[in-house]
Amino acid sequence: GAVVSQHPSWVICKSGTSVKIECRSLDFQATTMFWYRQFPKQSLMLMATSNEGSKATYEQGVEKDKFLINHASLTLSTLTVTSAHPEDSSFYICSARGTGGYEQYFGPGTRLTVT
Amino acid sequence: ELKVEQNPLFLSMQEGKNYTIYCNYSTTSDRLYWYRQDPGKSLESLFVLLSNGAVKQEGRLMASLDTKARLSTLHITAAVHDLSATYFCAVDTRDDKIIFGKGTRLHILP
Numbered sequence: 759g760a761v762v763s764q765h766p767s768w769v770i771c772k773s774g775t776s777v778k779i780e781c782r783s784l785d786f787q788a789t790t791m792f793w794y795r796q797f798p799k800q801s802l803m804l805m806a807t808s809n810e811g812s813k814a815t816y817e818q819g820v821e822k823d824k825f826l827i828n829h830a831s832l833t834l835s836t837l838t839v840t841s842a843h844p845e846d847s848s849f850y851i852c853s854a855r856g857t858g859g860y861e862q863y864f865g866p867g868t869r870l871t872v873t
Numbered sequence: 874e875l876k877v878e879q880n881p882l883f884l885s886m887q888e889g890k891n892y893t894i895y896c897n898y899s900t901t902s903d904r905l906y907w908y909r910q911d912p913g914k915s916l917e918s919l920f921v922l923l924s925n926g927a928v929k930q931e932g933r934l935m936a937s938l939d940t941k942a943r944l945s946t947l948h949i950t951a952a953v954h955d956l957s958a959t960y961f962c963a964v965d966t967r968d969d970k971i972i973f974g975k976g977t978r979l980h981i982l983p
Contacts, residue, residue, distance in 0.1 A: 792970070801961065801973045802916075851915050855969075860904060862971060867915040 759785050762854050764865035771842055771872055778838045779868045781852030787832035788854035792862060793825075796849040808835050842872040875900050875966050879974035887982050889951050894977045896945040896962035904965040905945045907936050909958045910976070916961070919947075949979075957981045 761784040771777050781791055790809050794802040806822075808814040808829035816822045826838040835854075839846055849869050853862035876899040886892050896905070904923055908916040920929045922938035922945060929936050933956065935948045945962055957980050963973045 790969070799978075801975045804970055804972075807970065860965070860969075861906075861918070861921060864908075864916045864918075869913075 760856070760861075760863040761785050762788075762852065762863045762865040764850075764852055764868050766868060767866060768869040769871070771870070773843055773872055774841055776838055776840045777842055777870060778836055779850055779852075779870075781835045781837070781854065781865050783833045783854040783856070783863070786854075786856045786863075788835075789832065789857045790855045791829055791835040792853045792855075793827060793835075793837050794851045794853070796851060796867075798849075802851060805837075839870065842870070844872045846870065847872045875902065875964060875972050877962060877964050877972050877974040879962055879977050881977060882975055883978045883980075885980045885982060886949075886952055888953055891951065892949050894947040894949075894960055894962075894979075896947070896974055898943050898945075898964045898972075901940070901943075902964045902966070905938055906963045906965075906971065907945070907947055908961045908963065910961065911958050919960075952981045954981050954983050 763782045765780045793805045796802045804817050805820045806814045806816045806827050808827050810829050810832050814827035829835040849867050851867045852865045855862050878897045880895050907919040920936040925940040927938045933950045938945045959976045959978045961973050961976045963971045
């Protein structure tokens with residue numbers, strides 16, 4: 759149980775284009791989902807927290823107009839990187855937490871390369 | 874602001890040896906997590922520690938928690954090459970987020 763998927767697992771896009779990453783909880787309802795970014799050989803940095811049906815809460819220094827997060831259902835959250843630039847290239851990992859639970863279940867990650 | 878510090882950040886050790894990774898955190902927290910990450914992969918949950926004195930073991934890994942000292946340890950017994958990975962500790966904040974340590978890159982030499 760507690761499986762989280764991400765799609766795509768990797769994506770290459772050109773500078774200036776937008777990319778959408780999906781995060782799904784497959785066997786539970788995720789009231790809260792989290793988006794992290796991880797640069798090579800670094801730790802995970804929380805970008806934003808989203809609760810189903812409400813606006814995401816962004817961490818300090820994360821541009822909400824650049825990283826659009828939507829959590830429209832209890833099993834799906836999306837992260838859209840708008841007008842991507844090479845410095846946005848990173849490993850993006852989502853996690854999900856179920857109703858009444860405390861543990862976060864992590865997705866397999868999406869590797870974004872912006873050329 | 875909650876801070877999580879791990880040490881060492883890099884560890885190279887021989888198979889068969891024992892070693893300990895330390896995780897200190899700066900403010901009171903209800904839960905501490907240990908994760909494993911293989912290169913190019915996401916996180917694998919190893920342990921969740923909920924109370925002072927908690928000890929959990931899985932195979933050659935054992936984690937413990939001292940909430941008074943705000944310290945957790947991950948002990949590796951008789952290391953084998955398959956345990957080579959990056960290990961992260963992470964701590965819950967009061968607003969239900971997780972703050973990660975920088976990670977310990979463990980390289981076990983055959």
